[in-house]
Amino acid sequence: MVYLRRSASFLFSVTIALTASWLAADVFLADGFDPVDVVRVLLLATTSGWIAWGASLAIQGVAGPAPGNPDRENKAPLKSEKIAILVPVYNEDPVAVLSRVMAMARSIDSLGEAARFEFVILSDTRNEEIATREVHRFLQMKQEGPGDVQFFYRRRDLNTGKKAGNIADFLRSSGGRYDFLIILDADSLMEGETMIEMTRRMEAEPKLGLLQTLPKIIHARSWFGRAIQFSSSFHSPYFASGLAAMQGSTGPFWGHNAIVRTQAFAECCGLPALEGKPPFGGHVLSHDYVEAAMLARRGWTVRVDPDLEGSYEEGPDNIIDFAKRDRRWCQGNLQHARLLSAPGLKAWSRFIFAQGIMAYLASPFWLLFLLASIVAPLMAPPPNYFPVPHMPAIFPTPETAQAVTLLVGIFGLLIGPKLLIALRAALSRETASFGGTAAVMISSAFEIVWSSILAPITLMFQSRSVLQVLRGADGGWPASNRDADAIGMREAWAASWWIMCTGLVLLFGSAQFEPNLFYWFLPITMPLIGAPAIINWSSTRESGKLAAESGVFLTPSELSPSPVIRDYEANRLRWQAAHAADTSDTATEPVAGAANAGPVAV
Template sequence: MALATFEGSQTALRRLAMVLCATSLTVAASFMFATVVQADGFDWLDVVRITLMAIAAFWLAWGGCIAFFGILFPDESHPRSGPVPEGRTAVLLPIYNEATGPVFARLAAIMRSVGQLKAADQFDFFVLSDTTRLEVAEKERQAYEALLAQEGAGGRLFYRRREKNIGRKAGNIADFVTTSGGAYEYMLVLDADSLMEGETILEMVRRMEADPRLGLLQSLPRIIGLDTLFGRLLQFATSLYGPYFARGLAAVQGGEGSFWGHNALIRTRAFAASCGMAPLQGEPPFGGHILSHDTIEAALLARDGWTVRLDPDLTGSYEEAPANMVDYAKRDRRWCQGNLQHGRVLVAPRFRFWSRLAILQGIFAYLASPIWFLFLIASLAAPLAAPAPVYFDGHSPFPVFPHPETATALALLFGLVALLILPKLLLAIRALADGSTAEFGGPLRLLVSFLLETVLTSMLAPLHMMFTCRSVVQVLTGADSGWPAAERDDGSLSFATSLSATWWIVVTGVAGILFSNYFVPELFYWLLPVAVPMALAPVLIWSTASVSLGKATARIGLFAVPADQKPVAVAAEMHNVLNAAATEPAPALVSEAIA
């Protein structure tokens, strides 16, 4: 009890420090911006701009503080050895209209990794299908029976398909809990693109058995398996910066942490008792079943006194991600609807303060882009709405000119850029200082990769802003994203596809350039870093979706990640399974043998 009280006080102090740090930076940025805009008079549009700036600056400052805390606070120490777990664990693989071969190859690799453990007989595997396409469902059944025969996994591997996928993924998991969950102390929830090492899974079970109040343990999945330039940028950024951001997040969220929906271990009885979610009243997009269920499930567990914890030191947890920006935006569209839907449950009774803050952060992750866009629009409109300068105020025979605030404006600009880049720079310097550069190709390649990643992601940022703005508008106007299956091909795009997906961004960027040039020329050069990438959107999308460019960077050691230097065993096994399936005749199916 004393230890829990100490840890709670420590977490509270960290949270207070985080809020004070982010608030101080926001106040400073807002004051500087107010100084700039009042130079030629002050009107209602300036109030709007200052308000938008303050909100957006707080979001940037918050992210920067999380990264800084990740450097400041080390990983919590957890012993890496322990007895063989006594409780049984169900490994759950929910799928929905997925490419069958890769999904079952990943599952086979995980099963073989777990099979090497002394505690292998404590784990069972469940494929929970919500597939609606009958031809895909048939392929799933065949793949399941083939895997069952290959692994000799009778009594350990199960397949179930729901005829009606009520509640989507959350409903899929809930169906398992109500029908089979009582047989298992723990359940490990995966995604269709998840990969996990057996030792990591075992370690997570050990940690949960060591803490009877631990309701959910979230690992930090590393992104692997992407070959496009966009994918390699994403892998590099998440490998270099992700652990520190996760460490900072873990330091301030304490036992009221996040659930990211996959690669997490859950205490089954805690989930069953706490995480029932009724559909929200009304129609989608704000009503109906909760789409982004994971954040709410974490809040429900914390509300009932269960610890929800993120352990960034858990290695051996992996996932894939969209390999191009178009697919990334499609996934974000679904997440956007789910997170904005959380506004309906933000004031739910008995939620912990940090759980509410996590929900609010998720909402604001998507509102930040429209806020920045509205700020740009207001800044372009402000000079047109400003009153003409008064050179003679009646108190002096000499003209009084507006005081230029160029220096303050530049200082503010550099300050905002620093909030974006400085955390990443500090993390790169930390990698250089602690000797981990070998994992990223060495000091020189790490430095060059950092610079290129910063430039390229800065160019892609306006496009991400526009895609997110469109998603928010669609949700607010009542468009339902549905439940599309994820795209998991190599990620390459034709130029025609890139143009079709971004022509409206091009129009917006060109319009902004022309408008500023003719009506507010004093803002022309300030707008170019945002408008030029928008005008070049198809080229940027198409080129970053190139597999050949991505592989070219790999050949010269740019955007290298630890998985490039030391291949991931479970990923290598997955590829072995895929290669074997492509070259060897399929074994007789169980159903055929019985027939």
């Protein structure tokens, strides 16, 4: 069945790529043959095939069983003695992190399984002031938290190997104590029931080495953040279901909100540093993909179960932070080029590496295609009105119908899956938890328009990231700034003036060299030209408030927060208030996304 699904997706992608090439050749060669046209056709074939591959994941997800209906029949009691819940931190806000840990501990305690689970804060924090706060908050949490849950805190002197090194260090020193490790991120939040169910599934399948959940984004405050939050709750489960249907036993690891079998992980996932300097050498940055591949290499099953609810994370609230994170992921994925031929890997693991690389190469390919389309008329041969001697003149005809078919087809591949998901959700009444069918339809329409506006800007950031990595620039690994304030116009301008200039060049170039393309380019050039304003506006709390008050991008975690979310919000409010009382720092900040949040100090 897995073979069949992979074949179907592959054939679908190849068919789309070939059809796009055929239509593109008709359109591009209408004014005669030139080498740039060949490049354009090849670029379009690659990118359209890539889009079709993504669409096929969603189609397979929509065609499968509904995500989010966990099988709770198997309530077998747990057998494992100890499970560690690892929370790696790196200069993050201790109040936010430990508020989440406290909520998760209480959630597990309420289910009577406190004695089995131990929380371990693995600090790689370099900032001494933050580290001191970590220890103080940790002690407070230990004091206030459920007595039966064990809490540990360990800080490394050197953060060698970053997160992967942090976890490996823990495994080598204390891993022997635990049957399983639940690996979280600093912004992860999980229901106790979910963690218990994950453990139960690991116990039930001795060959299962890693089980990944699909975390939903919570606590978005801006328009940008809320759009991602909606998409992660509404669209991602279907994409993940499609992926799960194709993965077989070689599933993904996304680095957090997952459980691993300790012995398997220790045996298989010791990562060496690659020879040479970053970006291609040094420590493996996107280590999670590699760890999944290494587990599968030794015969362990790696799986994502999209039906596991109660798994959350927080995401970037503005385009700049999103682009910074994307820069890291870009470098990590391109570094995988060195691992494509790693010995013994499953074929699908190599394919996943290639897919991750393509996810970033697609952007410069699109950009090259746009530039080639402007340049092409300059390279075109002079028109030959008399291709057949002594016969009447033949004038080149613009292949408008093929061009429109091509454009509609590509756009259809981009938005079609989202429309299918909305239709499926409406028919199966899954829309109820998102505020009803009307709210979902409105949100879907806004999401499609918004992602269309955002796509050219993302394309530019990703193209720059790829170029930087190929030129040998190391992007480093800064801490995520999930509580960042809105991006001001000055900062937005500094980050995106070059995008605006590129938009102007494309607009001017199309008008000057290929006026036929001028209007076709407007949906791309206008967002580029407006990038600073778009970045600024979409990052503001007001934009998020506007969406919330208009009923746009509503999610179940917002409309009906689960107990662990509510508890986390309450903990955070209380500790922030305590922190404000302890210090003279009077900066105020509401808890992100909390409906009942008042102004409190950070």
